[in-house]
Amino acid sequence: MRDTICSLPESFDFDQLTQDIARSFGYRKEPLRSVAQIVFDTFDWRLFKKGKTLVREGNWLFLAALDRWDPEGRIVWKKRKAPEFWWDITQGDLRPQLKSMLDVRALLPVMRVSKTIHMLRILNADEKTVAKVQFETCRARAKSGSSHRIDFLTLLPVRGYASEFRAVQKFLKDAGLVEEKESIYVELMRGLGLEPGAYSSKFRIDLEPGLPAVEAARRIIGHLLEIMKKNEAGLMADTDTEFLHDYRVSIRRIRSALRQMKGVFPKEKTARFRTAFADIGKSTNWLRDLDVYLLKKDPYRAMLPEYLAPGLDRLFRDLAQERNKELASVAKSLQSARYRKTVAQWERFVASSMHYSEEEAPEAGRPIQELASDLIYKRYQKIIASGQKITDDSPDEALHRLRISCKRLRYLLEFFASLFPEKEIGRLIGQLKKLQDHLGDFNDLCVQQQQLEGYLGRLEESREEAALTAAAVGGLITSLNLKQQAVRLDFKKRFQAFSSRNNQALFQRLFKTSRAEGEAK
Amino acid sequence: MSIIALYHIKGGVGKTTAAVNLAYLASRDGHSTLLFDLDPQGSASFYFRIRPGQKFRAKKMLAGGKKITGHLKGTDFDRLDALPSHISYRNLDIALDGMKRSKRRLQEVLAPLEKEYRYIFLDSPPNITMVSENIFHAADIVVVPVIPTTLSILAWDKLLDFFKAKNLDRRKIVAFFSMVENRKKMHQDTLERKQGDNRFLKTVIPYSAVVEKMGVHREPLPRFDHNSRATQAYEDLWREIKALKRLG
Numbered sequence: 058m059r060d061t062i063c064s065l066p067e068s069f070d071f072d073q074l075t076q077d078i079a080r081s082f083g084y085r086k087e088p089l090r091s092v093a094q095i096v097f098d099t100f101d102w103r104l105f106k107k108g109k110t111l112v113r114e115g116n117w118l119f120l121a122a123l124d125r126w127d128p129e130g131r132i133v134w135k136k137r138k139a140p141e142f143w144w145d146i147t148q149g150d151l152r153p154q155l156k157s158m159l160d161v162r163a164l165l166p167v168m169r170v171s172k173t174i175h176m177l178r179i180l181n182a183d184e185k186t187v188a189k190v191q192f193e194t195c196r197a198r199a200k201s202g203s204s205h206r207i208d209f210l211t212l213l214p215v216r217g218y219a220s221e222f223r224a225v226q227k228f229l230k231d232a233g234l235v236e237e238k239e240s241i242y243v244e245l246m247r248g249l250g251l252e253p254g255a256y257s258s259k260f261r262i263d264l265e266p267g268l269p270a271v272e273a274a275r276r277i278i279g280h281l282l283e284i285m286k287k288n289e290a291g292l293m294a295d296t297d298t299e300f301l302h303d304y305r306v307s308i309r310r311i312r313s314a315l316r317q318m319k320g321v322f323p324k325e326k327t328a329r330f331r332t333a334f335a336d337i338g339k340s341t342n343w344l345r346d347l348d349v350y351l352l353k354k355d356p357y358r359a360m361l362p363e364y365l366a367p368g369l370d371r372l373f374r375d376l377a378q379e380r381n382k383e384l385a386s387v388a389k390s391l392q393s394a395r396y397r398k399t400v401a402q403w404e405r406f407v408a409s410s411m412h413y414s415e416e417e418a419p420e421a422g423r424p425i426q427e428l429a430s431d432l433i434y435k436r437y438q439k440i441i442a443s444g445q446k447i448t449d450d451s452p453d454e455a456l457h458r459l460r461i462s463c464k465r466l467r468y469l470l471e472f473f474a475s476l477f478p479e480k481e482i483g484r485l486i487g488q489l490k491k492l493q494d495h496l497g498d499f500n501d502l503c504v505q506q507q508q509l510e511g512y513l514g515r516l517e518e519s520r521e522e523a524a525l526t527a528a529a530v531g532g533l534i535t536s537l538n539l540k541q542q543a544v545r546l547d548f549k550k551r552f553q554a555f556s557s558r559n560n561q562a563l564f565q566r567l568f569k570t571s572r573a574e575g576e577a578k
Numbered sequence: 579m580s581i582i583a584l585y586h587i588k589g590g591v592g593k594t595t596a597a598v599n600l601a602y603l604a605s606r607d608g609h610s611t612l613l614f615d616l617d618p619q620g621s622a623s624f625y626f627r628i629r630p631g632q633k634f635r636a637k638k639m640l641a642g643g644k645k646i647t648g649h650l651k652g653t654d655f656d657r658l659d660a661l662p663s664h665i666s667y668r669n670l671d672i673a674l675d676g677m678k679r680s681k682r683r684l685q686e687v688l689a690p691l692e693k694e695y696r697y698i699f700l701d702s703p704p705n706i707t708m709v710s711e712n713i714f715h716a717a718d719i720v721v722v723p724v725i726p727t728t729l730s731i732l733a734w735d736k737l738l739d740f741f742k743a744k745n746l747d748r749r750k751i752v753a754f755f756s757m758v759e760n761r762k763k764m765h766q767d768t769l770e771r772k773q774g775d776n777r778f779l780k781t782v783i784p785y786s787a788v789v790e791k792m793g794v795h796r797e798p799l800p801r802f803d804h805n806s807r808a809t810q811a812y813e814d815l816w817r818e819i820k821a822l823k824r825l826g
Contacts, residue, residue: 117608131608178654184796185627186654216652216659217631 058214058222060125062241063234065208071175071192074210074232078190081228083180094170095139096242098253099162100291100300105253107158110242113139120151123240127213130154140164142297161352163297168197168249170242179225187221189213190229197245205248207241210234256287258303260310260471266426271418273425274321277314277472279407281307286400293388298348301387305345308338313468317432320420323413326406333399337390344387346508347380349501360536361529368529371522372512427570429473434568436466441561444552449545453503456548460496467493477567485563492555495548502541509534579692580825583700583717585710587733592723592756594621595789595799596815597701602798603816605658609696612650614688615663616670616713617703623662626653627796636666636673642687654797659695667703674708684712706740714746719824723756723783726768750824754779754815781815784808 078084097111098104104111110123118140119131132149140146141163143155172195179188191211198204212229214222230236246253262280264273285307291300312334315327354373361369390396413421420428440462447455467489474482509530516523516530584597594617601613615622623629628651638645639661650659674680688698702713714720722737724730734753741748755778758765772778786808788799795802799809819825 133608183627183629214652216650217628218652 058216058219060127060214061212061226061229062124062237063210063212063229064237065210065234069208074192075177077232078177078179078228082225083182083184085178085180085184087176087178090174090176092172092174094172096167096170097139097164098167099159100165100296101162101256101258102254103158103160103162105243109158111155111164118146118151120154123242139166161297162299165296166200167251167253168199168245170195170197170245172196179221181218181221187215187218188225189215190225195241195245197249199249199251201250203249205245207244207248209237209241258284258299258306261474262472263475264425264473266424266476268425269421270318270321270423270425270428271413271421274314274318275407278311279404281311281314282400282404282407285311289391293391295384298352301341301345301348305338305341308334309464310468310472312338313465314472317436317465317469318420318428320418321428322421323417330399330403330406333403337396337399340390341387344380344383346504347376347383350376350505350508351380353505357533361532365525365529365532368522368525368527369533371526372530375512425473426476429469429476430568430570433466433469433473434564434570436462436469437564437568440466441556444556447548447552449549453499453545456496456499456545457503460493460500463489463493463496481563481567485560485567488555488560492551495544495551499541499544499548502537502544506534506537506541509537579695579698580719581688581698581700581717582819582825583702583713583720585700585702585713585720585722586724587704587706587737589619589704591725591730592783592789593704594625594701595792596721596723596754596756596783596812597699598622598625598792599798599800599812600816600819601658601660601697601699602655602800603813604697604699604820605655606800607820608657610657610694611659611697611699612691612695613653613658613660613699613701615661615701616667616709617663617701618665618667618670619703620663620665622701623660625792625796625798626651626660628653628660628662630662630664634662634664636664636670639664639667640670640673640677640683640687643690646687646691655801663701670703671708674712680708681711682715684709685716688716706737711744711746714741714744714750717750719819719822720751721819722751722753724753724778725757726755726765726772728764728768731768731772751777752779752819752822753777755782757785758782759785779815779818781811781818783811783815 075084075086092114095113097113104120105123108123109120109129111118111120112128113134116133116135117131118134119128121128130150132146132151134140142161143152143159146152146155172193175192177190178186179190181187189212191213192208193211194206194208196204196206210229212222212225243253260280262276264276285304288300288304288307291297292304312331315322315331315334351373358366358369415422440459443455443462444459447459467486470482470486470489474486513527513530516527582600584593584600586593597613601611605611613622613626631649634649638649646661650661652658653660674683677683679686691698700713700717703709722734724734738748738751740746741751755769755772758769760766769782784807786806788803788806788808791802792799799806799812803809
């Protein structure tokens with residue numbers, strides 16, 4: 058038994074339906090009720106993607122499946138301001154549920170919904186409610202000002218009265234009402250012109266195998282530019298830390314695409330942009346590092362004994378202050394005329410359909426599948442060759458270079474995923490990701506230690522609590538260093554998994570073209 | 579999950595009315611709540627207009643698990659379910675007697691419901707039997723309505739003795755004065771005597787004709803009578819009970 062929602066024909070008349078119901082069932086009409094709701098989700102629709110929605114209704118906050126009225130978890134929320142992050146909720150089941158779905162993302166209002174509800178209780182001989190029929194008028198408004206209205210009928214079951222529920226269900230069906238499969242919330246969002254689920258930080262673009270490489274590059278970069286721009290507002294408003302993260306990933310992908318797809322554009326046309334994007338990327342490095350630190354507050358705390366906690370608090374207060382300054386400076390540069398001009402020029406460049414001669418851009422006309430195969434295969438061979446050379450005694454730098462090389466391969470696989478069999482690409486990306494996570498952990502541990510050392514150097518000795526802070530930071534460095542060594546020892550095993558014979562054969566089968574073979578000879 | 583039992587050794591003291599009203603108030607607070615009617619008289623079931631399913635019997639209830647969940651009924655109120663009683667419950671003691679772990683049976687029956695409900699209210703049958711012992715084991719608190727008369731106080735003292743004799747946790751027991759008539763001198767005197775006994779909750783439920791009307795309306799008191807002293811008193815009682823430390 059679950060809620061049944063029926064869409065209504067133009068001619069629907071609730072009073073008429075009520076009269077018809079009265080002929081078959083005992084019923085009682087409830088007074089008209091109106092409710093106001095605010096529907097929340099994250100910028101990247103994390104709740105929607107799990108089939109959920111978070112709704113505030115008066116002093117209630119509830120999580121519900123998108124297609125059901127009955128909330129799965131609810132808490133009292135009396136504060137005027139709605140919670141922004143899962144950690145703002147301190148009580149009840151909602152906290153762990155939201156934690157796993159939202160992670161670090163903030164909740165944003167998606168739409169406001171006002172409903173009026175006429176309810177009929179269907180009664181048995183004891184005058185006990187055995188089902189509820191609701192005629193609901195829903196008006197939704199988006200932040201943009203657009204609005205949308207849907208009228209519908211809901212049949213709600215009461216536990217333990219299945220046969221009565223089915224009888225009413227049949228009655229409604231016989232009355233010509235059609236069960237609606239789509240969630241009302243989703244319909245309202247669509248009606249408002251919102252595209253639930255549309256934004257994703259995952260790169261996904263469809264390319265045709267025969268597309269000239271220059272066209273493919275324009276599409277890939279154009280798409281990345283769009284993602285980049287979509288994240289600017291949230292970044293500047295400091296809604297959550299993922300805006301900056303996604304923004305930076307887009308820039309890195311753009312730079313990687315330009316760098317790796319050599320000869321697709323004339324070199325001198327992209328040189329200026331490459332420098333500009335490198336600068337933009339760099340200007341946000343420190344802000345991202347600070348975000349990463351601040352998100353690590355709890356794990357850092359767990360690394361240290363309790364009596365060093367005050368020293369750690371000092372460190373985090375300093376970092377938070379520094380972050381505020383840094384955010385202001387990044388926001389300022391994103392609003393600068395120079396930045397806006399660079400982005401606009403770059404958009405025009407990517408949107409143009411200029412033809413280049415073979416001398417200017419030798420790879421421009423090559424079918425993209427061929428070029429993609431070559432690039433991926435060469436990059437893979439490089440990774441295998443340099444990875445195999447790494448021993449327990451190799452310098453950290455070697456792992457660092459391998460990490461970057463892997464990242465380049467990952468981007469290539471993602472850019473060109475649509476050109477190859479989905480299942481196999483998925484498998485390769487999965488395996489690569491495991492290796493990348495490992496190298497990433499190693500790198501994070503190195504960088505964290507370096508930066509903590511830097512912080513130690515800047516710490517003024519005269520300051521209160523300086524000794525305690527220094528002790529805490531020293532403790533962290535030691536603990537991080539031990540972890541780093543453990544990760545380092547694990548490298549060989551991880552790399553062996555990635556460079557297994559099976560994996561090498563799969564790369565060869567998917568990406569080795571006749572041209573690559575010719576070059577190898 | 580918290581299990582709250584309403585118990586008294588004899589009937590007619592306001593036990594079922596309290597169970598019904600408190601369970602309703604808990605659900606009104608937004609908590610998923612179950613009222614488990616263990617009294618074969620089935621008064622709580624009557625108030626909620628629910629009847630047991632055709633195949634529901636005492637033995638099924640004691641089997642627990644799916645045998646129970648299939649027989650839960652939604653009341654007319656959001657988030658409030660009930661498990662109706664059955665006349666066969668009058669022989670619950672006999673059924674329990676032949677079972678292993680016969681004193682903890684109810685506790686085991688309730689365990690799977692833990693996930694679904696924040697509060698479970700048990701409306702106990704009168705008498706002091708194996709069923710009562712099961713209830714005393716399963717409940718986090720045992721709430722006892724006491725009419726302020728000498729005999730009632732005597733019964734209350736006996737209950738405390740019983741807990742002691744059976745090595746049950748006496749910290750579980752709380753009492754409140756029920757059906758109090760201010761014009762009766764004995765009521766006033768008893769109330770006075772028990773002042774300062776911290777097993778007694780502060781709220782006093784007055785004797786009231788409105789409460790009797792629950793049988794006509796077949797609804798919890800706050801549904802049809804918002805402002806009477808009795809309704810107020812049940813709301814106070816709930817506030818006091820949910821704040822008890824034992825309920826977490």
